[in-house]
Amino acid sequence: MGNVGQFARLWGPRRPRARSSVREHLRDTFWFAPTVGLVGAVLLWLGAFAVDAEIVSRLQRAGAFDEVGELVSIAEDARTIVTTISSAMMTFIGVVFSISLVAVQMASGQLTPRVVRIFVRSRISKATLSVFLATFLFSLLVLTSYESETDARQVTSVPVVQSLLTMALVALSLLLFIGYVSATLRLMQVGPVVDRITHETFRMLVRHVAEGPGGEPLPAESARIAHQGRAGVLLDVHVARLVRAARRQGVVLRLIPRIGDFVMPGTPVLAVHGGAAPSPRVLRHAVSVGVERTFHQDLGLGLRQLSDIALRALSPAVNDPTTAVQCLDRIVQILAAVVHRPLGTVQHRDRRGAVRLSQDVPGWTDLVDLALAEIRESSVRSPQVTRRLLAGIEDLLLLVPAERREPLERHRTLLLQAVEHTVPSAADRRFASFPDRQGIG
Structure with a gap:
């Protein structure tokens, strides 16, 4: 939480700005x-x-x-x-x-x-x-x-x-x-690249903190709005525009797919709760679809990129476990920043404090599985990575509340079982199962 808190103190909590998505999209152009x-x-x-x-x-x-x-x-x-x-x-x-x-x-x-x-x-x-x-x-x-x-x-x-x-x-x-x-x-260089990915992730986390967790029950669903644009990855939603449209209509809108999901024409993207659906003209350009995920509102993209780099480093063609360890350092850092954060649903409110937009975001188990599952399966024959992964899991277990220990303990158990079944020598198994923050320090 320290890194997220540092960003929050620098910028402070704020409502999403109307042009924030436009600014982010322009940054993704050359x-x-x-x-x-x-x-x-x-x-x-x-x-x-x-x-x-x-x-x-x-x-x-x-x-x-x-x-x-x-x-x-x-x-x-x-x-x-x-x-x-x-x-x-x-x-x-x-x-x-x-x-x-x-x-x-x-x-x-x-x-x-x-x-x-x-x-x-x-x-x-x-x-x-x-x-x-x-x-x-x-x-x-x-x-x-x-x-x-x-x-x-x-x-x-x-x-x-x-x-x-x-x-x-x-x-x-x-x-x-x-x-x-x-x-x-x-x-x-690997270090600056993973540092940049981590920095972008924390910038997104600050915006997520400012928006706040969900939990307020919604009225009964009354209608659904289908996606009318091209097929592609859901990049982000224009929060301010959707909140204004829902406030004028007196309803609550719920984003059905998650940011990063692939949507096709005709797929429901918004559910309307508590009244009639707003005019399609009002909701035009409120949902952005593209060919590749962005950091603007995507909570899992940073972990996805770090996992991709680690997986390529662990492939037989590359065989660079040190790069995988550097990625695990940042993965543990990101997970540590969200251990006490409410996840699963984000609700956006209007100026009067009424909920107008609700969207699902990855939960704690989703993030842990995204960060650790593939690396765990690919790291069994690399003691440097298994030792670093076990150390990272133990560090996170010291931080997480009791209700969030299960996915971490599950991955630790699966990793130890895989080492037990894969590594033939008992001495090598003990060595690969010993936690070390540097892998082989």
Whole structure:
């Protein structure tokens, strides 16, 4: 609970914001930030062009034609630099990102394909691409500002400020490139990847804490609303929109599938309790469906990704039990953060405190099985992993209340039985059955 509490103290409990799902969906795209960067480059150029024109205009009104001539001379000297920048920047972009995509492909092959999503959501990756493209476009626009006229009395604009801004953008691009290479190299390491997954999980847990547990009984079910969109994974629901629709209709809505479930057209997604169903127009775009799960509202995605990385590490083709141990460290950390949390149902309330939306989330047994079952079955022949798994279970047993001990004790018993039946030597069985937080420390 310490990690979740730390995040909660930093951000504090808050109601879900109306645009939170839109923000999360934009973070999962790689086109939005570069597009904003290109638009910003155009706006910056228009502003710099206006400043350059105003400087020349004031100097001409003051009769300082010698100063205008000096500006023209400076701009002509900078023109070669801007031309070089514009011709080299796109090539630089292509080479850098080709190498980066190869690195991401290697990381996805060694860990799990789902680490590509970390690259897509990376702020430094988006910032780097945005600034690179903005620098390229800005330099092209600056080249259009140069005039063939050299008479100081007839010049209308001298791109001095524009040239300086181009050089500043190049300097910023170089700094971002250093940070980008560092971030890409970290993506190829197991530790930073599992740490990032854990961090995203705790961010989601804070939102889950803010929403609060369920428990209030619902009125009788009166109708069901079917999914009308495309088939895919249920990514999230627009909580604020559903709460408003239920409040106006005077009903309670219940989300039937869990976040992360696969839904098809015609599948019931919302149950209406206590009255008539809201208009389909009101509920349009309230349920988001996509091709891959996201961290926005998915309580089990972090454990799923960590389990995937551990399973690949334990496969005969990879045979890297140390990576599995690193994943178990984070799995135990996440489970420890929810040992005292009410799970199973979340109820969202309106401003007056009335329940308007109810949804099922994974319970404690579901999370434990997701985190431990597959790793337990694959770790029998790796004493490093069995020892770490037993240590993690014992640590969790010290934290959980009595009513939540059963799934942990069940997995411990099954693991010890599997070791007993699989490992032929009695000494090896005792060694593999001894808990150790480092596996083989």
